[in-house]
Amino acid sequence: MRDDVPMQLAFDDAQAIVDRVAAQHRMPVERLALARTHGRILAEDVIAAIPSPPFDNSAMDGFAVRHADLAGQGDTTLPLAGEQFAGLARDLVLAQGTCIRITTGAPMPTGADTVVIREVVRDEGDRIVVPAGIVAGANVRHAGEDVRIGDTVLDAGCVLTPARVATAASLGVDQLSVFARPTVAVFTTGDELVPPGMPLAPGQIHDSNRELLMGLLRADGLEPTAWPALPDNPERVESVLRDAASSFDLVITCGGVSVGEKDHVPAMLVAHGEIHFWKVRMKPGMPLLFGTLDRARFLGLPGNPVSVFATYATLGRRLLDGLQGRTQPRRAFRAQLAAPIDKPHARREFLRGRLDAGADGVLRAWPDAATGSHRLHAAARADALIVVPEGPQQLPAGTVVDVLPY
Numbered sequence: 150m151r152d153d154v155p156m157q158l159a160f161d162d163a164q165a166i167v168d169r170v171a172a173q174h175r176m177p178v179e180r181l182a183l184a185r186t187h188g189r190i191l192a193e194d195v196i197a198a199i200p201s202p203p204f205d206n207s208a209m210d211g212f213a214v215r216h217a218d219l220a221g222q223g224d225t226t227l228p229l230a231g232e233q234f235a236g237l238a239r240d241l242v243l244a245q246g247t248c249i250r251i252t253t254g255a256p257m258p259t260g261a262d263t264v265v266i267r268e269v270v271r272d273e274g275d276r277i278v279v280p281a282g283i284v285a286g287a288n289v290r291h292a293g294e295d296v297r298i299g300d301t302v303l304d305a306g307c308v309l310t311p312a313r314v315a316t317a318a319s320l321g322v323d324q325l326s327v328f329a330r331p332t333v334a335v336f337t338t339g340d341e342l343v344p345p346g347m348p349l350a351p352g353q354i355h356d357s358n359r360e361l362l363m364g365l366l367r368a369d370g371l372e373p374t375a376w377p378a379l380p381d382n383p384e385r386v387e388s389v390l391r392d393a394a395s396s397f398d399l400v401i402t403c404g405g406v407s408v409g410e411k412d413h414v415p416a417m418l419v420a421h422g423e424i425h426f427w428k429v430r431m432k433p434g435m436p437l438l439f440g441t442l443d444r445a446r447f448l449g450l451p452g453n454p455v456s457v458f459a460t461y462a463t464l465g466r467r468l469l470d471g472l473q474g475r476t477q478p479r480r481a482f483r484a485q486l487a488a489p490i491d492k493p494h495a496r497r498e499f500l501r502g503r504l505d506a507g508a509d510g511v512l513r514a515w516p517d518a519a520t521g522s523h524r525l526h527a528a529a530r531a532d533a534l535i536v537v538p539e540g541p542q543q544l545p546a547g548t549v550v551d552v553l554p555y
């Protein structure tokens with residue numbers, strides 16, 4: 150291996166390289182109809198051109214009144230002077246000593262400052278009787294109290310959640326500028342791989358990483374393309390991966406990145422592309438390879454299924470976030486260890502475990518004893534990665550640790 154290739158990096162250094170490369174290769178911006186923006190990363194701030202609510206309106210069904218007309222004590226009788234329903238404003242003016250029937254969302258008549266809900270009045274047809282104790286200004290929603298003209302309501306780099314897309318809609322915005330989704334090609338490698346549904350000969354295993362990766366990518370909103378498993382044949386690996394790298398934004402492989410005789414992927418990247426780093430001081434996932442091949446970023450994940458999971462959930466997802474211009478941080482969780490952890494090695498470890506929010510409101514993490522990176526079932530019964538920091542660690546129960554729920 151060339152000696153200028155960064156190798157055996159600390160996790161934070163690998164993450165910094167992922168961030169830098171992602172920023173250099175940010176996806177182009179596209180303008181999409183609102184309905185197609187869900188889950189995307191916003192590329193430009195959204196500034197309100199109208200206020201929300203756009204006009205003063207009633208929060209309840211009832212009667213619009215002037216609070217000054219109401220007696221301090223005892224009932225007040227007010228003749229009914231008109232009706233304003235939600236819809237076109239009728240430009241009503243509330244004359245002193247009268248009331249106007251109003252529905253939720255209807256514009257407030259000029260002069261009215263309070264809405265009395267229909268349940269508390271005595272409705273006598275052409276007049277109402279209002280009891281004492283009505284609060285001035287009750288049940289009125291004021292123009293601009295949620296959003297004023299010129300407010301930045303959505304920041305570039307945020308994830309377009311349903312509430313955010315709906316906020317844009319409420320302000321009359323029908324298109325948004327978002328970052329394009331990267332196209333992703335997924336490869337599994339290894340002569341031992343057989344698809345599920347086919348019988349296993351001695352020495353063979355079923356390809357599980359393909360479903361794992363496709364599922365992880367789809368859950369992150371991508372539309373990945375998977376190839377049939379690649380044999381451990383350097384010419385074939387080279388031609389197929391170079392072909393994919395000429396037309397996809399990201400190529401992800403798993404397997405073949407360690408130091409075995411059949412681990413051809415790093416050599417291929419050295420010969421035809423560029424390695425940004427190879428091997429990260431993390432467990433599982435140490436042999437992780439990150440580079441560039443043709444027009445694609447290239448992620449070579451280690452073959453062990455839990456290594457695939459841990460490297461994708463940390464650095465792989467971070468790369469995709471960076472390529473898509475996401476600046477909204479992923480939500481960070483902290484939990485108390487429910488059992489001790491004894492880690493003799495120096496790498497940052499991502500242990501599988503279960504999270505449980507107790508009746509006391511404290512989030513607890515139960516580490517799973519099955520730590521092998523081939524233990525896919527153990528990862529499947531867990532629901533979080535527990536982050537154990539660098540260096541040998543003897544963490545007693547009760548220690549607060551970072552957790553990545555999944």
Ligand SMILES: Nc1nc2c(c(=O)[nH]1)N[C@H]1C(S)=C(S)[C@@H](COP(=O)(O)OP(=O)(O)OC[C@H]3O[C@@H](n4cnc5c(N)ncnc54)[C@H](O)[C@@H]3O)O[C@H]1N2
Nearest residue numbers: 337355356357358359404405406407412435451452453456
């Ligand atoms: N001498 C050394 N050996 C190994 C080292 C090392 O540093 N020195 N690292 C170990 C670690 S850690 C890992 S992780 C693995 C990663 O190796 P590769 O990325 O080259 O992966 P493979 O050798 O191809 O496969 C590893 C393991 O995973 C199984 N596998 C592969 N693909 C799939 C798939 N699609 N579905 C299910 N299982 C898969 C494969 O059969 C192997 O058992 O290397 C260690 N060795």
Ligand code: MOO
Nearest residue numbers: 433434435456522
């Ligand atoms: O880093 Mo390997 O992923 O321990 O199995």
